[in-house]
Structure formats: C-alpha cells, structure tokens
Amino acid sequence: MARVTVIGAGFGALTAVQKLRKLDPGLHIDVIAPKAEFVYLPGLIWIPVGLRSAQDLTLSLESFFRRMKVNFHPGRVTGLRESGRVVVSDNGEVENDGLIIASGGRFIKKLPGIEHAITPCEGIPAAERIRDRLAAMESGTIAFGFASNPKEPSAMRGGPMFEFLFGIDRWLRKTGRRDNFELVFFTPAEKPGQRLGEKAVKGILSTMKKRGIRTHLGHKMKRFEADKVVTEGGEFHADLIAFMPGMTGNKWFAQSGLPLSEGGMLKANGFCQVEGQERIYVAGDSGSYPGPGWMPKQAHMADLQAEAAAENLLAELGGGKPEATFKAELVCIIDSYDTGMMVYRSDKRNIVTPAFSGFHWAKRLFEWHYLREYRK
Incomplete structure (x- = not known):
C-alpha cells in the first residue's frame, strides 16, 4: 500500500486529503501539523467587530481525520531527508512514497x-x-x-x-x-x-x-x-x-533540499509538482507557481492547487505522468461588516459588483457551507 504524507492542516492540506481519499479509498495518508485543528482564517475579519469569536472559527479535525482514515502526527516540520521520502519533525520522522506540502507561508x-x-x-x-x-x-x-x-x-x-x-x-x-x-x-x-x-x-x-x-x-x-x-x-x-x-516560505524550506524561488517559496510547475522532484507536490501559500501576475494567494486557489496536486501525485504513484492543471482564478467578496463587494477575475473576465448587503450574507453562508464538512 502506498503511503502519502500531507504537511499542514489548512485549506490546501485538507482539500488534498479529501481528494486523495476520494480517488483512492485504500491509500495510507499521514498528516503532519502542530495541532489537529483547522482555523477558518477568512473569518478573522469579523473578530474585531464582534461577529465572530475564536470558538466560531476553530474546529477540531479529530472526527474529520477518522472519517478520512488519516494518521495524524502532531509536530512541526523541520526538514526532509532521502530526497523527500522522509519528513523530519520535532516529534519524529514519517516516511512516505509521495508528499504534498501545504504548510502555508510566513510573514516577513x-x-x-x-x-x-x-x-x-x-x-x-x-x-x-x-x-x-x-x-x-x-x-x-x-x-x-x-x-x-x-x-x-x-x-x-x-x-x-x-x-x-x-x-x-x-x-x-x-x-x-x-x-x-x-x-x-x-x-x-x-x-x-x-x-x-x-x-x-x-x-x-x-x-x-x-x-x-x-x-x-x-x-x-x-x-x-x-x-x-x-x-x-x-x-x-x-x-x-x-x-x-509580504510573505515568504516556511523556515524549514531552507533545510529541505528543494528548489526555492527568489522569494523563498517552493518552485512549482503548472502541475503543482515541485520542480525536478519525484512525487513531491505543493499547494497554497507554500508554492511559487507559473501563471498571471495577478494570481492570488487565497484559500480558493489553495483548494484548486491541492486538487491538482493530489490527482497528479496518485498518477505518479500509479506509474503515470502528471496531467492535471489548475485554473488561475480570483474569487472574493470584500466584506464591510454588513455589506460586500464581489470581485471575480480570470484570464478572460474581470467582474466587480457594487456593494450589496446580500454579498455579506453570501460570505457568511459560504463559511457555513465550507465548515460543514469539518463539523460532522
């Protein structure tokens, strides 16, 4: 049985876990993160004005990991060994046949x-x-x-x-x-x-x-x-x-032996594969990807990249080649407490709406819908 390790417990990491499990019900999945919990970062904007609390935005992942048949390893990653086949943390080492890095970025x-x-x-x-x-x-x-x-x-x-x-x-x-x-x-x-x-x-x-x-x-x-x-x-x-x-890569990237961009992120190709590496992929803020200059660092992009990374990693493990790509797409609602302005951008379109109270409630509804999977 192949073993895949996912580093992180944020948007990209959890989407990768779901995609891996959907495509391969028997796959052995290890997740390494400091805690088995998910923090819904887009909701932070509502804490200062009293619309959200820490309890609203912090979810235990224990139930989700049980349903996804994930082996959780608490710890902070400190580096890689054996060309990425061993992940080193402050709480031990985890071997893998394939690796997805979705550990986020770091503020400068x-x-x-x-x-x-x-x-x-x-x-x-x-x-x-x-x-x-x-x-x-x-x-x-x-x-x-x-x-x-x-x-x-x-x-x-x-x-x-x-x-x-x-x-x-x-x-x-x-x-x-x-x-x-x-x-x-x-x-x-x-x-x-x-x-x-x-x-x-x-x-x-x-x-x-x-x-x-x-x-x-x-x-x-x-x-x-x-x-x-x-x-x-x-x-x-x-x-x-x-x-x-601005953001840069995690500190441990410097000890990973993986190629870094000039800005300190993991260099990835259009398949979310770390350049020149076998069965090592990256999703979300950890990576530097080819694409338009406006391509955002946001949860939606992390999800799209994670799905492509998971699909391509399983293809490699099966003896094939990565073929799945991700769409460069910006989707956000700029919220203003009780109103919101929706912005959409792709290679072909750029839509900006006037502020409207309905978009504020749409953003809150999306939060409920997104977190439903982790509240089961």
Whole structure:
C-alpha cells in the first residue's frame, strides 16, 4: 500500500486529503501539523467587530481525520531527508512514497519596529488584539496597510486588509463612534488592489474617499514606532497599526533540499509538482507557481492547487505522468461588516459588483457551507 504524507492542516492540506481519499479509498495518508485543528482564517475579519469569536472559527479535525482514515502526527516540520521520502519533525520522522506540502507561508517581519504593528492574518490572537485595542479606545487614529514581497509579488495579503478597514469603519459608524476616529490606509503601491483588477482599484479608492478614509500611497516603508508610521514619503501618527507584510516560505524550506524561488517559496510547475522532484507536490501559500501576475494567494486557489496536486501525485504513484492543471482564478467578496463587494477575475473576465448587503450574507453562508464538512 502506498503511503502519502500531507504537511499542514489548512485549506490546501485538507482539500488534498479529501481528494486523495476520494480517488483512492485504500491509500495510507499521514498528516503532519502542530495541532489537529483547522482555523477558518477568512473569518478573522469579523473578530474585531464582534461577529465572530475564536470558538466560531476553530474546529477540531479529530472526527474529520477518522472519517478520512488519516494518521495524524502532531509536530512541526523541520526538514526532509532521502530526497523527500522522509519528513523530519520535532516529534519524529514519517516516511512516505509521495508528499504534498501545504504548510502555508510566513510573514516577513524584518521592517524596523514591526513589533508595534499587529499582523491580523497571523491568526486569532492577532485579531483579538485588534478587538481589545478597539474596545479600549475612545478616540484616535487607526492605520491599516500592507506590503508585498518584492521578490515574490504574488505573496501578499491585501484583500483582508481592505476588509478590516471597511468593516471597522462601518462598525464605528453603526456604534456612533466614527467621528471620534481618523482612519488611514497606507501601502507602498500607488494603486492598491491591482491584483483585483483596475475596476476594483477605482472602486476601493472611491469607497475610501466617500468614507473619509485618508490614504498614504506609493511610498516605501521605513519603520514603525509605537505611535507612528514612517515612510520615505513622510510619516503620520497612529494609535493603532494593523499591517500585513509580504510573505515568504516556511523556515524549514531552507533545510529541505528543494528548489526555492527568489522569494523563498517552493518552485512549482503548472502541475503543482515541485520542480525536478519525484512525487513531491505543493499547494497554497507554500508554492511559487507559473501563471498571471495577478494570481492570488487565497484559500480558493489553495483548494484548486491541492486538487491538482493530489490527482497528479496518485498518477505518479500509479506509474503515470502528471496531467492535471489548475485554473488561475480570483474569487472574493470584500466584506464591510454588513455589506460586500464581489470581485471575480480570470484570464478572460474581470467582474466587480457594487456593494450589496446580500454579498455579506453570501460570505457568511459560504463559511457555513465550507465548515460543514469539518463539523460532522
């Protein structure tokens, strides 16, 4: 019986597990991750405004792993041996005949003073810090920003920052406190949200203007201070800073012996196969893939890549060649607490809708539908 190891417990990893089990009911599947739990990261945007709690977004995977007949190994991966056939963790080693790496990315925390900023997508504790800071503030300036990895432009989390910004703006208005706060949005890019398309950029900037959100765009970041954001184009006061830096690969990639992109991600081909490697695949934020410059790092893409990776790995294990590819597709709802704007982009189309309350509820419905599999 062939043994496949999946590294990670996020979107790409769990989708890979489901696809592997569907295609091969008898396959031996090992999963390595720090905990047997799944955190629904898109829901972090609702923690600061009280629409979600840690309990709502954290799901135990024990039942899911039993149904999928998965052997779970708690631990943090530290490297690979024997050309990837052995995964080394801080809790032992796991052998495999095939490997799928879906362990996510890592935020680049090199900017001086970055300890003064909260990185929301790092997880529930970060979102709760924003919630608690907001609750303690009666007035002040709140700054929201993001940057990319200049050596890996697609490795960024811009979309959620728009959601934190617009959601908190709307929440402050609903609670009658917006006039006590100044909101500032900053990024080194001159046109924030270009990955979403030109229509989205115009819509985002127009929304900021209508809502009285000040912008500081097109200036390289220099540093943060306890109450200040400093860029090459000037500085401004901030009582609370929420900032999403660019992303790179996991630290253990450097000890993996696998090829890395200039930005530190695992180099993959169009089949999600790590370049030049036998029976080693990557899905989601861990990889650097060929495709259009706007191709996003988001859960939807991780799912598409994971399905292709699982299918191709099983083909290799059966003596065949990888043939499954993934579609470069951006699908998101930019939520604003009680409304939302839907954005879709592919090679052929770019659709941006006006803000509508129905899209907010559609995003919540999708969350319920997606998590249903793990709540069984």
